[in-house]
Amino acid sequence: MSAARKGALGRAVRSKGVIFGAVVMLAMLFVALAAPLLGAVDPVRIDPGCRNRAPGVECMTRDASGARVAMVPLMGTDSLGRDVYSRVVYGARVSLLVGLAVAAISISIGLAIGLVAGYFRWLDAVVMRLMDGLMAIPGILLAIGLVAAWRSGLWGGIVFAVILAIVVPEIPRVVRLVRSVVLTIREEPYVEAAISVGTPTPLILIRHVLPNTIAPLIVQGTYICASAMLVEAILSFLGIGIPPQTPSWGNIMAEGRTLFRVAPHNILFPGIFLAATVLAVNVLGDGLRDTLDPRMSKRV
Amino acid sequence: MSAAPGPVLEIAGLAVGLPAGADRARAVDGVDLTVGAGEIVCLVGESGSGKSVIAHGVLGLLPRALTIQGGAIRLQGEDLTAASAERLRALRCTRMSMIFQEPMTALNPVMTCGRQIDEVLQEHTDLDQARRRAKILEIMAQVRLPDPQRMIDAYPHQLSGGQRQRIMIAMALILEPALLIADEPTTALDVTTQAQILALIRDLQRQRGTGVLFITHDFGVVAEIADRVAVLQHGRLVEVGPADRILGDPQHAYTRMLVAAVPAMEPRQRDAPRDALPVLRTQGLGKVYRSRGFLQPVRVVEAAADVTLAVRRGETLGIVGESGSGKSTVARCIARLIDPTAGTIHLDDDEIGRLGRFRLRPHRRRVQIVFQDPYRSLNPRRSVGASIVEGPMNYGVSRAEAQARARAIMETVKLDPAALDRYPHEFSGGQRQRICIARALAMEPELLIADEAVSALDVSVQAQVLDLLDQIRRRLDLAMLFITHDLRVAAQVCDRVAVMHRGRVVEEGPTTRIFSAPAHAYTRELLAAAPGRGYRFARG
Numbered sequence: 001m002s003a004a005r006k007g008a009l010g011r012a013v014r015s016k017g018v019i020f021g022a023v024v025m026l027a028m029l030f031v032a033l034a035a036p037l038l039g040a041v042d043p044v045r046i047d048p049g050c051r052n053r054a055p056g057v058e059c060m061t062r063d064a065s066g067a068r069v070a071m072v073p074l075m076g077t078d079s080l081g082r083d084v085y086s087r088v089v090y091g092a093r094v095s096l097l098v099g100l101a102v103a104a105i106s107i108s109i110g111l112a113i114g115l116v117a118g119y120f121r122w123l124d125a126v127v128m129r130l131m132d133g134l135m136a137i138p139g140i141l142l143a144i145g146l147v148a149a150w151r152s153g154l155w156g157g158i159v160f161a162v163i164l165a166i167v168v169p170e171i172p173r174v175v176r177l178v179r180s181v182v183l184t185i186r187e188e189p190y191v192e193a194a195i196s197v198g199t200p201t202p203l204i205l206i207r208h209v210l211p212n213t214i215a216p217l218i219v220q221g222t223y224i225c226a227s228a229m230l231v232e233a234i235l236s237f238l239g240i241g242i243p244p245q246t247p248s249w250g251n252i253m254a255e256g257r258t259l260f261r262v263a264p265h266n267i268l269f270p271g272i273f274l275a276a277t278v279l280a281v282n283v284l285g286d287g288l289r290d291t292l293d294p295r296m297s298k299r300v
Numbered sequence: 301m302s303a304a305p306g307p308v309l310e311i312a313g314l315a316v317g318l319p320a321g322a323d324r325a326r327a328v329d330g331v332d333l334t335v336g337a338g339e340i341v342c343l344v345g346e347s348g349s350g351k352s353v354i355a356h357g358v359l360g361l362l363p364r365a366l367t368i369q370g371g372a373i374r375l376q377g378e379d380l381t382a383a384s385a386e387r388l389r390a391l392r393c394t395r396m397s398m399i400f401q402e403p404m405t406a407l408n409p410v411m412t413c414g415r416q417i418d419e420v421l422q423e424h425t426d427l428d429q430a431r432r433r434a435k436i437l438e439i440m441a442q443v444r445l446p447d448p449q450r451m452i453d454a455y456p457h458q459l460s461g462g463q464r465q466r467i468m469i470a471m472a473l474i475l476e477p478a479l480l481i482a483d484e485p486t487t488a489l490d491v492t493t494q495a496q497i498l499a500l501i502r503d504l505q506r507q508r509g510t511g512v513l514f515i516t517h518d519f520g521v522v523a524e525i526a527d528r529v530a531v532l533q534h535g536r537l538v539e540v541g542p543a544d545r546i547l548g549d550p551q552h553a554y555t556r557m558l559v560a561a562v563p564a565m566e567p568r569q570r571d572a573p574r575d576a577l578p579v580l581r582t583q584g585l586g587k588v589y590r591s592r593g594f595l596q597p598v599r600v601v602e603a604a605a606d607v608t609l610a611v612r613r614g615e616t617l618g619i620v621g622e623s624g625s626g627k628s629t630v631a632r633c634i635a636r637l638i639d640p641t642a643g644t645i646h647l648d649d650d651e652i653g654r655l656g657r658f659r660l661r662p663h664r665r666r667v668q669i670v671f672q673d674p675y676r677s678l679n680p681r682r683s684v685g686a687s688i689v690e691g692p693m694n695y696g697v698s699r700a701e702a703q704a705r706a707r708a709i710m711e712t713v714k715l716d717p718a719a720l721d722r723y724p725h726e727f728s729g730g731q732r733q734r735i736c737i738a739r740a741l742a743m744e745p746e747l748l749i750a751d752e753a754v755s756a757l758d759v760s761v762q763a764q765v766l767d768l769l770d771q772i773r774r775r776l777d778l779a780m781l782f783i784t785h786d787l788r789v790a791a792q793v794c795d796r797v798a799v800m801h802r803g804r805v806v807e808e809g810p811t812t813r814i815f816s817a818p819a820h821a822y823t824r825e826l827l828a829a830a831p832g833r834g835y836r837f838a839r840g
Contacts, residue, residue: 189671190679190687192637193736197691197743198664207690211681 015291021284028277032092043090043247047081052263055084076265078255087247088270094248095229095274098163099281102228103221106167110174111217115205117175118182128179131172139169139231144240162241166228177220181213215289222285226278233274249274306377307334308478308511309358309396313371316353316362316535327353327366328535335479335511340502342514342522342543344558345532346758347729351515354532355481358513359398360388376478393420397472401484403464407456413467414452420471439470443500462493469500476508483515490622491785495829498525517758519562520788523547523832531555548838561763562837563788565830567811570795578610579648579746579779580634580667585609586642587629603629604803607643609781611747616773616780618794618811620787620826626803627783631751634781635669636660647746665695668740672752674732678724684735685720691743702742709738712775713768730761734768741772748773749781754789766793787830791815799823 013019031038050059055076063069075084117127143165150161185191186209194204233250235241237257242248244255249270256266314331318324328350335341343351356362358373360380373380375396380388400406408416414436421432433452440448443466456464465485472480482501486494502525505512516522522529526543531554539552550556585607591599604626611617619627633640636652645653652663671677678687688709689702697705707717713734724732733753740748750769754762770793773780784790790797791811798808799820807820818824827833 189673189677193669193671193677193687193739194679194690195637196635196664196667196669197739198661198694199690200694203694207682208679211679 015287017283017287018291019287021280021282021287024276024280025284028092028096028273028280031089032096035086035089035093038089039085041083041086043082043086044245045082047077050077050081051079052259053077053081054263055265075269076263078252078266079259079263084252084266084269087252088249088273091247091249091252091270092273094159094242094246095232095250095277097159098166098232098248099225099229099277101163102166102170103225105163106170106174106224107217107221109167110171111178111210111213113171114175114178115182115209115213118179119186119201119205119209124179127175131175134168135172137169139165140235140238140240142168143235147240158241158243162232162235163228165235166231170224170228174217174220174224177216178213181216182209185209185212218285218289222281225281229274229278307336308376309333309335309513310374310377311354311358311371312374314354314357314368314373315370316350316357317367317369319365323348324534326369326535328357328532331371331532331535331537333530333537333540335513337478337511338506338509340505340512340514340525340527342516342526342529343532344516344519344522344529346517346558346760348534349532350535351517351532352483353535355398355483355513355515358479358481359392359396360385390424393472393477394424394475395477396479396481397475397477398481398483399465399468399472399485401487403461403468403488404456406468407464409456412453412455413459417467417471417474420474424475435474436470439474440467442504443467443470443473444496445470460493461489462497465489465493465497466500469497469504473504473508473510477510479511479513480505481513481515484517485514486521487516487518491787491831492622492825492829494521494831495524498831501525518831519547519559519759519837520831520833520835523835523837531558547835550838556838557760559838561760563763563766563786563792564837565788565791565815565833567791567794567815570811576613576615577648578612580609580611580781581646582607582609582630582634582643582653583646584643585630585633585640585645585653587626587633587638588641602803604633604800605642607800607805609798609805609808611779611781613746613779614773614777615795616770616782616793618782618784618790618797619800620784620790620797621800622785622826624802625800627785627800628751629803630800631669631749631781631783634747635667635749636664637669665691665743666746667749668743668745668747669749669751670733670736670740670753672755674729674736674756675724677736678732678739680724683721683723684727687724687735688720688739688742691739695743705742706738709741712741712772713738728761730757730765733757733765737765737768737772741776745778747779747781749783751783752785753782755784755786762789769793787815787827799826 047061050061053059053073053076055074056072058070058072060068061071073083073085075088078084113127117124143162146161146165147158150158191204191208194208229249232241232248233253236248236251237254242251244251252270253267256263260267311331311333315329316327318327331354333341343354345351353362353366357368358380368381375391417436418432421427421435427435436452437448440451445451445463445466459467486497489497498521501512514525522543528541529543529546530540531538531546531552533554539546539550539555546555547559550559586605587603589601589603607630609617619630621627632638634645640653643653644651647663647666650663652660655663685703685706688706689699692702692705693699706720710717710720715731715734727735754765757765766789769780772778782790782794794811796809797811797814798805799814799822800806801822807814807818807823814823815827818827
């Protein structure tokens with residue numbers, strides 16, 4: 001067993017996709033956590049004298065003590081004179097948090113519901129109709145409602161409301177995916193064999209059914225993670241997501257949209273970070289799916 | 301069709317390369333084979349021997365990873381290895397055509413059968429619609445489809461397996477090709493249907509003088525249909541000759557082994573039955589499926605009805621029948637994988653047919669089942685050892701003890717105990733089936749059910765697994781329920797046989813009596829349809 005695990009891990013480490021994805025993701029995490037150490041200034045500080053500066057163009061501003069100093073914004077400044085570099089670096093926190101949290105929460109809830117709904121036929125009809133109902137709720141409308149109703153400060157404030165608003169419509173999709181896998185796996189002779197050697201049902205689900213759902217779930221998870229970051233950007237753009245002063249990649253882009261032609265850097269830099277992260281998550285997911293399957297061991 | 305001078309198909313020194321990392325460098329190597337006009341050449345060999353590669357190579361349908369590295373394939377003198385894709389397309393159906401193993405997947409489910417045959421005519425002829433329709437009706441009558449006027453507008457799912465295969469044959473033969481390649485065309489069919497399809501292929505081929513390259517793994521079929529036989533092993537032809545000689549007096553060691561492994565139709569001499577008490581008794585066992593749809597009428601399917609059987613210790617009871625006869629339903633009811641809707645199941649004195657999940661649990665151990673498909677019977681993500689120790693550990697055996705037991709059982713099924721740490725994909729089909737048997741035996745069952753347990757295996761491997769099962773039965777004094785569609789296999793391993801037809805047991809008795817003096821009409825029909833029944837294969 002441990003030898004096999006080591007094998008899977010070894011294969012994962014040797015896979016180029018996994019290495020690329022993991023390195024980019026770790027770099028992004030590092031950026032998010034170590035933002036103050038990376039030369040970023042206060043991302044919400046407004047400086048009317050330094051608006052819409054292109055990257056690398058010097059402008060005069062005041063430092064914390066009020067003295068006038070020259071600064072060279074690495075990625076330019078936005079329409080309120082905030083430093084885009086600092087905003088992008090701090091924005092990684094919100095974007096990654098939303099992406100990873102949405103993926104983790106919707107996958108775990110969806111997996112549990114899907115396993116049970118797929119395996120126990122009598123539950124299936126009820127659960128799936130509930131999921132259909134959930135799918136019928138427009139995501140944007142739900143977000144508006146949630147954010148409006150949310151008392152800020154409750155459980156991490158508005159960010160949590162946004163996460164919840166993205167999680168709810170994702171759950172039925174995960175449930176459907178898991179259920180469809182379970183429906184085919186439960187008919188496999190090895191599951192019947194497990195029944196006839198007296199394996200209790202919860203163990204059958206965990207040992208024999210669950211592992212088969214992992215590969216599609218990893219892919220689905222990366223997709224959810226990537227799309228959650230994008231949905232968060234959309235919500236922010238509509239003004240119902242993260243409050244505009246809090247930087248998130250979506251927020252920065254949404255704000256830069258109006259002046260896109262004059263100051264493209266407002267969209268370009270957060271866009272690059274977002275695209276790189278989404279790509280890394282997808283590549284990582286594909287790589288993991290391939291390498292975690294023991295059947296792949298001969299081919300690698 | 302006038303026969304061309306020389307052979308219809310001539311394969312000379314054919315070599316097809318496999319991609320790097322395969323178990324051998326070439327799928328087929330140095331194959332020389334001819335098919336004459338009006339001749340049926342059977343290409344036999346075990347799975348992976350390269351039979352289908354040859355067939356697909358002739359038609360120019362090889363997957364891109366497989367490349368022809370040498371040799372020539374000549375169809376009526378024209379070298380196909382040099383032909384363009386365009387030319388090959390023009391030749392398919394007009395001068396060479398193919399029928400496939402699985403008639404359901406080879407036909408397009410959303411097109412009527414008539415349209416699918418019509419496609420061939422549209423592509424390769426200039427006939428107008430009325431003439432095409434007339435020609436289709438004519439060929440449908442020739443392949444003995446009942447009521448062609450109705451069948452021409454039927455969709456594939458409305459037809460039986462045999463009828464679908466007739467449509468495939470009609471499609472293949474409508475333009476009177478010189479060469480017909482049949483790739484296991486009857487493997488997916490029941491024996492009675494198989495007998496009809498074989499007769500049909502033979503008749504049409506005789507009338508038209510078609511050369512047939514017939515691929516099969518079944519020596520019964522070979523005996524039934526072949527003029528000449530070519531034996532393929534690991535991509536090389538080991539022996540080619542007239543059917544009578546190959547089957548009756550094979551020269552090459554591999555051919556001798558293959559032919560000797562074909563189970564005989566005559567029942568083997570068994571030990572005299574003992575008067576032991578039955579381990580398993582079913583009384584009036586039945587299973588009815590009811591489909592309830594919202595606002596839909598209830599559909600009732602009677603999968604099994606009034607099945608009364610008994611199996612004693614040390615005895616093998618065979619259940620034979622065609623697909624859909626209910627034999628697997630009975631097996632699955634007895635193993636309680638599905639719930640019977642009528643009747644009783646007794647294990648010794650315990651009635652288990654109606655027990656709920658929790659009260660059934662202690663009895664589950666006593667009945668174990670080995671399934672047909674060795675590739676799906678083992679969880680690909682768990683090591684072989686984990687699969688075998690799972691059962692005993694469910695019943696409170698410690699891990700160490702279960703592992704010790706697993707090692708001992710691996711020796712019983714003649715596998716290396718070191719293999720316990722490996723994963724199913726590292727084993728061949730026969731080895732996996734041994735692992736499944738080991739998993740069942742680890743439970744120390746009283747009744748072992750083998751549900752088509754050797755049907756997916758090559759004939760030589762099949763013989764080994766059958767021997768193994770028989771040895772185990774004798775050594776452990778097991779009661780065994782052996783479910784098979786293959787009468788030859790039943791003749792070899794069963795003490796008694798129950799014949800099932802449409803969910804009911806139509807006849808039951810000692811194997812020798814059933815085979816020598818079948819009482820029921822259906823049993824007689826089944827026995828008469830067994831391919832190569834009158835043939836005496838050379839014994840090794």
